[in-house]
Each structure stands twice: as structure tokens, then as C-alpha cells.
Amino acid sequence: MEPLIRLEHLTYTYNNSSVPALNDVSLTIAAGQWIAIVGHNGSGKSTLAKTLNGLIEPQQGQVFFNGTLLDEDSVWAIRRKIGVVFQSPDNQFVGATVADDVAFGMENNGVPRAEMVPRVAAALAQVRMSEYAAHEPARLSGGQKQRVALAGVLAQQPEVIILDEATSMLDPQGRQDVVSLMTQLQAAGNFTIISITHDIDEAALADQVILMDDGRLIQQGPPATIFNEGALLRRHGLTVPLSEQVRTGLVKQGVPLSDQYLSEEQLVSELWTLHLNK
Amino acid sequence: MDITFKQVSYTYQANSPMATQGLRDVTLHFASGSYNAIIGQTGSGKSTLVQHLNGLLIPTAGQVIVGQQVITPLTKNKALHDLRRQVGLVFQFPESQLFEETVLKDVAFAPKNFGKTPAEATAIAQQALRLVGIGPELEEKMPFDLSGGQMRRVAIAGVLAMEPEVLVLDEPTAGLDPVGREEMMRLFAQIQRERHLTVILVTHQMDDVVRYADQVVVMEQGHPLKVGSPREIFADPLWLQAHNLELPSTGQLVARLRQQGFKFTSLPLTVPELLAQLTPQLRRVPVDG
Amino acid sequence: MDKLILGRYYPGDSFVHRLDPRLKLILNILFIILIFIAQHWPSYLLLGLVVIASVWASGISLRFFLRGLRPMLVLIIFTVGLQLFFTSGQHVYWQWGILSISQEGLINAAYIAVRFLLIIFMSTLLTLTTQPLEIADGLEYLMKPLKVVKFPVNEVALMLSIALRFVPKLMDETTKIMNAQRARGVDFNNGGLIKRAKALLPLLIPLMMSSIDIASDLTTAMISRGYRDGEGRSRYRILKWRPTDTVILAASGVLTVGLIVLEHFL
Numbered sequence: 001m002e003p004l005i006r007l008e009h010l011t012y013t014y015n016n017s018s019v020p021a022l023n024d025v026s027l028t029i030a031a032g033q034w035i036a037i038v039g040h041n042g043s044g045k046s047t048l049a050k051t052l053n054g055l056i057e058p059q060q061g062q063v064f065f066n067g068t069l070l071d072e073d074s075v076w077a078i079r080r081k082i083g084v085v086f087q088s089p090d091n092q093f094v095g096a097t098v099a100d101d102v103a104f105g106m107e108n109n110g111v112p113r114a115e116m117v118p119r120v121a122a123a124l125a126q127v128r129m130s131e132y133a134a135h136e137p138a139r140l141s142g143g144q145k146q147r148v149a150l151a152g153v154l155a156q157q158p159e160v161i162i163l164d165e166a167t168s169m170l171d172p173q174g175r176q177d178v179v180s181l182m183t184q185l186q187a188a189g190n191f192t193i194i195s196i197t198h199d200i201d202e203a204a205l206a207d208q209v210i211l212m213d214d215g216r217l218i219q220q221g222p223p224a225t226i227f228n229e230g231a232l233l234r235r236h237g238l239t240v241p242l243s244e245q246v247r248t249g250l251v252k253q254g255v256p257l258s259d260q261y262l263s264e265e266q267l268v269s270e271l272w273t274l275h276l277n278k
Numbered sequence: 279m280d281i282t283f284k285q286v287s288y289t290y291q292a293n294s295p296m297a298t299q300g301l302r303d304v305t306l307h308f309a310s311g312s313y314n315a316i317i318g319q320t321g322s323g324k325s326t327l328v329q330h331l332n333g334l335l336i337p338t339a340g341q342v343i344v345g346q347q348v349i350t351p352l353t354k355n356k357a358l359h360d361l362r363r364q365v366g367l368v369f370q371f372p373e374s375q376l377f378e379e380t381v382l383k384d385v386a387f388a389p390k391n392f393g394k395t396p397a398e399a400t401a402i403a404q405q406a407l408r409l410v411g412i413g414p415e416l417e418e419k420m421p422f423d424l425s426g427g428q429m430r431r432v433a434i435a436g437v438l439a440m441e442p443e444v445l446v447l448d449e450p451t452a453g454l455d456p457v458g459r460e461e462m463m464r465l466f467a468q469i470q471r472e473r474h475l476t477v478i479l480v481t482h483q484m485d486d487v488v489r490y491a492d493q494v495v496v497m498e499q500g501h502p503l504k505v506g507s508p509r510e511i512f513a514d515p516l517w518l519q520a521h522n523l524e525l526p527s528t529g530q531l532v533a534r535l536r537q538q539g540f541k542f543t544s545l546p547l548t549v550p551e552l553l554a555q556l557t558p559q560l561r562r563v564p565v566d567g
Numbered sequence: 568m569d570k571l572i573l574g575r576y577y578p579g580d581s582f583v584h585r586l587d588p589r590l591k592l593i594l595n596i597l598f599i600i601l602i603f604i605a606q607h608w609p610s611y612l613l614l615g616l617v618v619i620a621s622v623w624a625s626g627i628s629l630r631f632f633l634r635g636l637r638p639m640l641v642l643i644i645f646t647v648g649l650q651l652f653f654t655s656g657q658h659v660y661w662q663w664g665i666l667s668i669s670q671e672g673l674i675n676a677a678y679i680a681v682r683f684l685l686i687i688f689m690s691t692l693l694t695l696t697t698q699p700l701e702i703a704d705g706l707e708y709l710m711k712p713l714k715v716v717k718f719p720v721n722e723v724a725l726m727l728s729i730a731l732r733f734v735p736k737l738m739d740e741t742t743k744i745m746n747a748q749r750a751r752g753v754d755f756n757n758g759g760l761i762k763r764a765k766a767l768l769p770l771l772i773p774l775m776m777s778s779i780d781i782a783s784d785l786t787t788a789m790i791s792r793g794y795r796d797g798e799g800r801s802r803y804r805i806l807k808w809r810p811t812d813t814v815i816l817a818a819s820g821v822l823t824v825g826l827i828v829l830e831h832f833l
Binding site for chain 1 (some may be wrong): 319452527538539549553556557
């Protein structure tokens with residue numbers, strides 16, 4: 001079966017740079033999955049995301065969306081299917097009020113007003129921002145602005161939602177709100193989520209983790225496989241999840257835990273078994 | 279340099295219908311050479327508090343005493359020039375303050391403003407740049423041509439070049455990746471040790487609070503709610519939850535373990551502490567080798 | 568900064584607040600025309616009554632209108648002064664070189680002052696009771712005929728509304744950068760003209776860089792959300808013309824005719 005997104009040998013070098021930001025990257029993403037692209041700042045993860053909806057055009061290689069080659073003719077149709085929430089809560093807020101901003105994408109695609117009104121209302125309800133519909137952005141918190149940006153994406157009924165470091169500028173409360181919202185959306189809808197992040201705890205929520213460094217794809221696999229290799233994560237500028245630090249620490253002291261990465265939940269339950277069998 | 283707040287209050291746009299309270303009856307002490315963390319939700323008055331330390335804001339009531347200098351509601355702007363040099367303030371996303379043609383000139387900007395000769399200022403700037411890990415090869419570059427992380431370091435060097443005795447850091451690692459964050463925090467700790475600085479860190483990163491702070495101030499609605507060592511502050515998870523504050527990451531795992539039935543005598547704040555309390559409660563097999 | 572005309576909206580739900588922004592824009596233009604048609608005191612009295620009634624209907628205290636007057640004060644005094652001292656006439660009360668105060672000068676100056684006052688009150692009423700965004704919407708609508716001559720009405724309107732949307736953000740940014748530079752020893756308030764102008768550089772350059780960043784981020788976000796150009800877009804925000812608006816428009820028509828008749832007989 002054709003994957004939702006297929007990247008073939010992408011290479012891209014920014015104008016003012018001598019080293020490629022993307023270096024021969026090939027990968028596929030299946031529909032309905034939650035993908036985390038991780039890597040330190042400057043590893044090429046955001047550049048990779050920008051190739052997916054044609055914001056940058058790789059010098060070499062091709063992007064396929066649902067089997068269609070992304071080119072000048074197909075790019076606008078593909079953009080309609082990919083919604084992006086960017087890093088800066090302020091700088092992506094186009095509308096003068098919350099409702100206006102949610103409608104912006106639909107306006108661009110010429111959606112009739114009669115259809116827009118209920119879609120704006122529904123999207124705002126989904127992100128729990130209905131009561132703020134008439135508010136101006138200046139009076140919202142960072143987390144609220146990102147939820148509005150997410151509503152703008154949802155209102156366009158996309159197939160893919162890209163979160164380009166969407167939580168990195170938020171306080172813990174705001175980050176928590178956005179992450180829990182994403183978890184709910186993923187469970188309820190049939191979206192493919194691509195989250196670009198250097199927060200390892202956020203990456204742990206994904207089905208697949210793609211590790212990037214120096215513009216190259218280092219490894220792709222389920223979190224358990226990637227997080228199992230603490231040294232690998234550290235070598236590429238990331239931290240090791242706490243549950244993994246605890247697991248390896250306990251194993252060293254002779255506690256017979258699984259030799260696989262465990263989420264906090266799994267860790268606690270394995271530990272309890274070991275406690276009861278003491 | 280000792281810092282004392284005596285019943286300080288601050289009202290934004292005082293004497294106008296839009297007046298809002300920024301600080302309410304703040305009495306605090308930061309000991310000379312100590313590392314202090316200020317935590318609290320967004321809008322709790324953390325940034326307002328630190329802007330009193332170098333007179334960017336003048337209290338509407340009460341006194342701020344920094345070293346020998348006493349700032350009262352009547353203090354005039356002109357009297358603050360000396361204080362500004364002694365208290366270095368690194369704002370959130372400090373890279374947005376860069377403006378000179380070259381990295382070196384930008385770092386030399388503050389020492390020149392505080393009366394150093396151009397030659398002295400340049401020497402101090404070079405020293406500050408080395409301290410934050412920026413090599414001579416970048417000195418003549420435009421600040422805007424550097425990477426985000428480098429720009430952040432240059433901006434911080436620009437504050438260190440004032441040779442302050444107090445260093446105020448307002449979420450200095452926001453937006454950095456984990457390794458960048460760790461390096462930056464280690465750098466501040468090293469500078470604090472070497473230069474015997476009083477550090478005041480505003481942060482949401484509870485793990486950093488545990489690792490570095492001697493004293494923690496919890497702010498809520500412009501008022502210090504609780505002051506104490508990290509251990510005292512994080513001892514009561516329910517209290518933290520009630521005030522919308524996070525636990526350090528180990529604390530969150532401990533909460534889960536407690537819920538499951540594990541016993542902890544005190545709250546472990548680091549991984550080794552957690553392991554020490556957890557291992558005796560588990561079945562073990564002899565380790566080979 | 569709060570003296571900026573853009574930030575002067577006074578939130579409320581009065582009769583005037585609820586009028587269609589297009590109507591308020593049209594009436595403001597009409598009012599200016601009427602002011603220049605009016606040549607006699609009775610006409611001014613009539614227009615003055617209209618202003619007083621409108622201000623009263625807005626439910627906003629007079630204080631805010633007077634505050635709106637302040638930035639214009641220099642211009643008013645200057646113009647009134649010109650009329651007062653440079654109008655030559657038969658009844659001269661005082662003379663010094665080319666400067667003189669005559670009866671005609673006094674009368675002209677009084678007329679000018681009243682005209683200024685009435686126009687400023689009316690336009691202040693517009694900005695106090697209409698959100699900037701509504702004004703932008705109203706302008707877009709009224710500029711529609713310009714599309715015939717290929718004027719990019721939609722783009723200009725979007726630009727205007729985005730500019731308005733970023734005013735608070737840029738004001739925050741300005742405060743932040745000023746604080747950062749003050750912490751580095753810049754003094755924005757003292758020193759001579761040259762010193763102060765020099766102190767602006769560390770403010771203006773970062774502000775420009777951050778505006779460029781905002782613009783570039785915003786462009787990326789807008790393209791991602793499918794923005795190409797003004798054509799083929801639908802509109803979420805619409806203006807609603809209500810029966811009250813028609814009534815007010817009709818009443819203004821009657822007033823206009825009345826004023827012209829009055830002027831004819833005086």
C-alpha cells in the first residue's frame with residue numbers, strides 16, 4: 001500500500017550556508033500514525049517539516065503525498081491537506097480576533113460563509129476556546145494562542161497535522177494543555193500527527209520516532225527501540241527519558257527488569273511486580 | 279551583594295483607571311553569593327520582581343536595598359546608573375537586544391556605557407566572550423549571522439561584560455534544546471562560583487531549581503507565597519498541585535510510585551536519591567561481573 | 568504610546584457603538600463637507616448641537632474627547648494664530664510690524680477654532696466607538712469601486728488589519744528592548760538631542776530585526792494556510808446594515824438639506 005507521505009533522497013542547503021540542512025533523507029510515514037521527529041536545534045528537523053507542504057523546495061529528491069508528486073501544480077491542493085502549528089504563538093496569528101483567525105485558512109480556500117460559521121464554532125469547541133471567540137490575541141496566553149492555531153488547522157479538516165516545535169515556547173501549563181489536546185485528537189480523529197520536538201517526553205507519546213542529526217536521518221522506529229539506546233540519544237544532543245534513566249540505574253544494581261525501554265506506566269507496574277515477589 | 283525587599287508593592291499604571299497590582303507586600307532576602315530561584319505561574323509577578331533589582335521599576339511602596347543602595351518610591355532615575363552596572367539582567371530571549379555591527383562591539387556596548395575606555399571595553403568584551411564559549415573567529419561577524427544558540431551566548435556575554443555582582447536570569451534557557459539548556463545552566467553555575475555572584479533565576483524548569491538553587495521563592499499574584507530550600511518547597515506535592523506548580527521530573531515519577539503503594543520517607547529530588555530509596559523495596563538478583 | 572489614535576477605542580455598547588462602521592465613516596466625511604458649507608453662526612450652532620447629541624448618545628465621558636484634542640492642540644493654536652494675526656481688516660485693535668489683530672481676524676480665528684473643534688470631536692467619536700478592525704472593514708467596503716482601476720483593495724485591507732493586529736505586540740517588544748538596553752546602561756531620557764538620537768539606535772535596530780522576524784514567520788504561516796492573493800477568497804467577517812443605520816442616514820440627509828436651505832437664507 002502506498003504510504004501517506006514518501007520522501008525520496010531529499011537534499012537541501014540554505015542560501016547562506018555551506019553545509020546541507022537536509023542530506024539525502026528518505027523515509028515513509030503511514031496514515032493515522034503519530035510521528036515524532038526529534039533532534040537538537042539545527043539538526044534539520046524543522047527543515048524536513050517545511051519540505052512536506054512545499055514551504056521549501058529541496059534541491060534534490062522528491063516528496064510524494066498519497067502517491068502524488070509535490071510540484072508547482074499539486075502544492076496548493078496538498079497544503080490544504082496539511083495543517084501546521086508553528087513555534088511562535090504570536091507570529092502565526094493572522095486574524096484580528098480568535099474567530100477571524102480560525103476562519104483565515106477557510107477564507108483562503110473560498111469556503112462559503114454559511115459553511116465557515118459552524119466549522120469555526122466546532123473547531124473552537126474542540127480546543128475548548130469557544131468562550132474566547134471574540135477576543136483579541138493580545139489578551140490570550142501563549143498556550144491559548146497555540147490552541148487557537150490548532151483550531152485554525154482543524155477547521156480546514158486536514159489529513160495531517162504538523163506541530164513544528166509548537167510547545168517549545170510555552171510554559172508548563174500551556175504545554176500540558178496542547179499535548180493533552182493532541183492526545184485526544186489523535187484518539188478521536190483519523191489524523192496523522194507529525195510532531196517536531198526536542199522534548200523527549202512528548203516524543204514518547206508517538207508511534208514512531210525519527211531521530212535526525214546533521215541533516216541526516218539517524219534512526220526511525222518505535223520509541224521503545226530509540227529510547228533503549230541512551231548513548232545514542234545523548235550523542236545526538238537529546239536527553240534520556242527519566243523512566244529509562246531509572247530502569248538502567250536499577251538494572252545496574254541487580255534489579256531484574258526488562259532489558260527494553262519502559263514507559264513510566266510500564267515501569268511502575270513492573271516494579272510493583274518485583275516488589276510483591278520480593 | 280546582599281539584596282533585601284522591605285514591604286515592596288508595585289502598581290502598574292498607578293493613578294489611572296487601568297491600574298493593576300504587580301507586586302503586593304514583598305519582603306525577601308537574597309544573601310550575597312547565593313543562588314536563588316523564583317518560580318510561579320505566568321503572570322505571578324516574577325518578572326516584575328526582578329525588574330526592581332536594577333531599578334527598571336521603582337517600587338510604589340516599600341524599599342529595595344541592593345548592597346549599599348536603597349531604592350524607595352522617591353528614588354530618581356539618575357541615581358540608578360551605578361546600580362545598573364552592579365546588577366546584570368538577562369532577559370527572556372536576550373538575543374533580541376543585539377544591535378551592533380559586530381559581535382565584539384555589541385558585547386563592549388555596556389562597559390562603554392558605564393565609563394570604560396574603548397580599549398578596556400574591548401578587552402573585557404573578549405574575556406566575556408571566551409567565558410560563554412564564543413571564539414575569536416566570531417568576534418568580527420554580524421551578530422545576526424550567528425545561529426540562535428550563539429546569539430543567545432553573545433547577548434549573555436554582553437551582560438557579563440558589565441562585570442556585575444548580581445546576575446538576574448529571566449528564563450535564560452527558553453527555546454533551547456536539552457543539551458543547550460544543560461550547557462547554559464552549567465555555565466551560569468561556573469560563573470557564579472568563579473565570580474562569587476549572587477544569582478537570581480526565574481524559571482519554570484523545576485529540575486534546574488533542584489540542581490542549582492540554595493533558596494526558592496514561590497510567587498503567586500504578586501506575593502511571595504513560600505520561601506525555602508528546594509527540599510522544603512517540593513516536600514508537599516499536594517500543596518504544589520493546589521498552586522499549579524510542577525514537581526521536578528523525579529517527583530512526578532515518585533507520585534506515581536506512591537500511588538501504586540511504594541513507600542518513600544522523603545521526596546527524592548534526583549535520580550540517585552530515587553534509586554537509593556527504591557532498590558531496597560525490590561527483588562534483586564546478584565549482578566555478575 | 569497610548570496617545571496613538573489606534574489605541575483609542577473605548578469599549579461599549581451604546582447606540583453609536585452599534586452603528587455600522589460604513590455609516591460612521593460616511594457620516595464623518597459628510598460632516599466635514601457640512602462644516603465647510605456652513606458660513607454662518609446659526610449653522611454652526613446646529614452642527615454643534617448634532618455633535619453634542621452624538622457625544623451624549625455614545626455614553627462616553629467628555630474627558631476622553633478632550634484627551635483626543637491634546638495631540639492636535641499645537642496645530643489648532645498655530646492655525647488659529649495665523650488667522651488671528653495675519654488677517655487684515657478695517658477695525659484694527661492692535662498692530663506690531665506685520666502682525667495685527669483686527670475684527671475680521673478675530674472672527675476668522677473663531678470660525679477656524681470652532682471648525683477644528685467640531686471636526687475633531689466627530690472623528691474622535693468615530694475612533695472611540697469603532698474598533699480599528701471595523702474601521703478597516705468599513706474602508707475596504709467603501710473602497711470597493713477602486714477595484715475597477717486595479718487598486719488591490721483586498722490586499723490593502725488585509726495589510727491594514729494585520730498591521731492593527733500587531734500594534735500591541737510591537738509595543739510590548741519596544742518596552743522589552745528598551746528595558747534590556749536600559750539594563751545595559753542606555754539612558755533614553757537624559758542628555759542632549761544628539762545623545763538621545765544615538766540612544767535610539769540600540770532600540771530601533773532590534774525592533775527592525777524583530778519586525779522582519781515577525782513578517783517572515785507570518786508569511787510562512789499564511790502560505791501554509793493557503794493564502795495566495797486577495798482574489799477567490801471568501802469572507803468570514805461581514806458587516807450588517809440595520810434599519811437603524813438607514814434611519815440615521817436619512818436623518819443626516821434631512822440635516823444636510825436643512826443646512827443648505829439655512830445657508831441660502833442667511
